Amino acid sequence: MMGSLPISRRLVFKLRQVGIGTLGSAKSKLLILGCVALIILAVSNRNRDGSSSLIGWTGEVDLSSSPRGRYSIVMNTWKRYDLLKKSISHYASCPLLDSIHIVWSEPDPPSDSLKRYLSHVMRLSSRKDQQVELVFDINKEDSLNNRFKEIKDLKTDAVFSIDDDIIFPCSSVEFAFTVWQSAPDTMVGYVPRMHWVDQKKGNDKYRYGGWWSTWWTGTYSMVLSKAAFFHKKYLKLYTDEMPASIKEYITKNRNCEDIAMSFLVANATSSPPIWVKGKIYEIGSTGISSLGSHGERRTECINKFVDEFGRMPLVPANMKAIDSCNSWFW
Structure with missing residues (x-):
């Protein structure tokens, strides 16, 4: 079911539906595909950056000497x-x-x-x-x-x-x-x-x-x-x-x-x-x-x-x- 999809996948699904249903042209399809690629890239980069803990702490700042x-x-x-x-x-x-x-x-x-x-x-x-x-x-x-x-x-x-x-x-x-x-x-x-x-x-x-x-x-x-x-x-x-x-x-x-x-x-x-x-x-x-x-x-x-x-x-x-x-x- 759509309600069970992760947020990024739901967004991709909606973009494709709206773009293809209303525009239907080759150019619009290429535009949608470009948006999808950017979304996937952003999500993968966020995941690759490492896990974050409570209230925005990412662990990237070196506080070990303080x-x-x-x-x-x-x-x-x-x-x-x-x-x-x-x-x-x-x-x-x-x-x-x-x-x-x-x-x-x-x-x-x-x-x-x-x-x-x-x-x-x-x-x-x-x-x-x-x-x-x-x-x-x-x-x-x-x-x-x-x-x-x-x-x-x-x-x-x-x-x-x-x-x-x-x-x-x-x-x-x-x-x-x-x-x-x-x-x-x-x-x-x-x-x-x-x-x-x-x-x-x-x-x-x-x-x-x-x-x-x-x-x-x-x-x-x-x-x-x-x-x-x-x-x-x-x-x-x-x-x-x-x-x-x-x-x-x-x-x-x-x-x-x-x-x-x-x-x-x-x-x-x-x-x-x-x-x-x-x-x-x-x-x-x-x-x-x-x-x-x-x-x-x-x-x-x-x-x-x-x-x-x-x-x-x-x-x-x-x-x-x-x-x-x-x-x-x-």
Whole structure:
């Protein structure tokens, strides 16, 4: 059927119908054929130029040497050295990576053997044209807030916040990075979650929606910082402006620092985050989310933060960014 034809083919079909039906002369047919050839040439040139990502970014401008052309990884870890080694080995090979900052909150500093091993891995895995920097950010206090402490000497604008037990292909990470470049004030990530009004308790009370509610409805209002890009300015904002009561609550309960960051960014922008499709390889088997009553604890966090912020800043969305070059079916 004509309605199912691609745009360029429909245009060619209409031009031929109009030209042949109304003019009918040899000259008009030659004119139409010339137009058809120009259209086909323009379409083929556009396709040959390479794929474009969100909001006009074509990748033709070399930004690799600028702060916005590269990104830094901030990786949270806790006594899972085998997982840390695997993650560092993988991410060190990503082309646009500038540095990896390991958030270290253990009572003992990293051992010399661990440092030597990771340094060796970085040298082997990094691309020949660039050596990725590896930094241990040592913290005296054991708190989940440490993953959002300001990093004074961070060279890049983009921060990719990641846990040590999650691996994404470099191509997926850098697609998400291009999406972030088109919207650098918001959070861009792979793990969406939603808040819902709790009808049983009133319009000013909320409950936490896990993965299944997002999958079922296609709606989300957060992307978790276990795998998300955001601007480095939010590290400073979290460090300097996040209410002390929220930080104390997070330290005490060992949960919800990711929700707090989503609140912070949404409160600053009044905009939703962006969910990016990507393959997630979880190489760990345990974590906070595996504990009992996880959803109830997260619901408590949301309502606590709403009280502290004085409003619900999270903005729902249902947009999902997909790399069309690697997806034959949209």
